[in-house]
Amino acid sequence: MSAKPKVAFFSFTGCEGCQLAVLELEPVLLDILGAVDIVSFREAMTEHSEDYEIAFVEGSISTPHDVEEVQHIRQRAGLVVAIGACACSGGLNALKNRRGMDDVLQTVYGSSGSWFETIPARPVSAVVPVDLELPGCPMDGNEFVWAVKSLLRGEMPKLPQIPVCVECRLKGNVCVLAHKGKHCQGPITIAGCGAICPSHGGHCVGCRGYLAHPERDAHMEILQEHGLTVDEVRAQYSLFNTYSEMAREAAS
């Protein structure tokens, strides 16, 4: 890779919070700008170039037009990096997938629904090959910097397949699943956010997606002991992970 790789940011269906997470990296933003050449970034600049090596893609793919555009990006970019829950797992947008698309259009646009086209929301990887996924709602800024540094060294970063619980315990947190009756999904969710939710009075809702080998049955059993029904547990898993949950259901 050349000394200053050309980088572009693209946004599909989402809140653009992940692009904001990049802009919020103020202390190191100048260093990043010094190390890469950003040629397209809707949240921060008006110019746009079609010449880029790394494409950071935010948002889920939820229209036929999105599909074409992301295919176009894939053809031009050497590396496609999906950033954020929407791009990596379909995210919250996939909640609509359990309803018919006509119904969804009707709800959002009323009688003008027929003017729009929509398809079930899906992660970028469901449409084109993705080289790297940086999950989370929003994406974790520190992890983004870490990944950029690896890419600059010519290495493909590899996210450790360890649960959020590891980061949570290393902080010395009191476990909200074991001690406070909260329905924390930390044990099955990929670490990398610094266990930010349980560290600040909340609990993990799985926004970073699930481990490749989650102890899902055991986790479900624990949540059932906490008084949830199987359907209620599934509803919780579906908050950020409807797309993979539906794929599971279809396969079983």
Place this chain on the structure above:
Amino acid sequence: MTVGCVPKGRLTDFVCHICRGRQLIGVRQKEPGFVEFAELDSPDELVLDYVSTPLPPKAFIYPPIETLVRMRLGTAPQVETVLDETPRAIVGVHPCDLHALAQLDVILGDHYGDPHYFARRQSALLVGVDCLPDEHCFCGQVGTARAEGKCDVFLTDVGLAYLVECWSDEGREAVEGFGGLEEVTPAVLEAARARMERKLAGIEPRLSAPVEMLPMLLDGHQKASEWEDVAAKCVSCGACNLVCPTCNCFDVYDEVALSLTEAERKRRWDGCMLREFTLVAGGEVFREGKPDRLRHRMQRKYNYLYVRYGSPFCTGCGRCARSCPAGIHPVSAVNQVTASES
């Protein structure tokens, strides 16, 4: 050596005195119902009457994440080993956790020795305190209820005062010059003895076999399938490793600056209950299922390291049991498996 009694009203002065010139690490309130080891802003925050902390005091000798070496990259690379010799006083360490540090001394001192660990260890003054158990503690059954000689200063609650014992030269020097010590009367010694009796009586005898028998018994249960039932609800969160005062495995990784000219090599606690821990080069996972991982953890604690170093590598602190979201208690697991036919 017993040196005197500190009236409870003078405890803060006493702690100030013995910790002079040192960073003060102690137990303080964390949130309602929970205390933690932390750097204290003032000795007034100190809580000495507590049962357990989420993380053991080990975290201040062997931190969850630490920098091992700093590197300058480029044509003339430089490497600097990072050793933390900050003088610290760690106050309020229970006997089980003192035993744990003694066990870490053994395992981290074996072979080459771990300079990062020993730099902090040798710079720390350890002040122990006695305790009363909860339903998860089982120190009395693994030989760690008393910790004679395993810290510099030891305090025992004798009602209106703490009995002060010095178990090292550093401890004697630390206490020396404190004006407020009262005489140790026979009544005080009796109170200390009664307190220990109360502690031992409060420990539920959970282990079905004498601890000395465990290596032999566990040798007969090496098949992962025998551990399936006890591991059924395990979510492989790794908490039992990460809160354990004697666990000492770590993962090493590099953090490179954006300039790509400087880097730090770091380590972070790791644990054998995590699947990724057993992933090795080439993609092989050598303990794929959680029964196999739980089997290994229990074998390490009560068999392998016991045989190798002469004491079980579990101090009975109960942290793993308190922390486990699946409610898995190591003693129940060992009892259940060793009671079954192998």
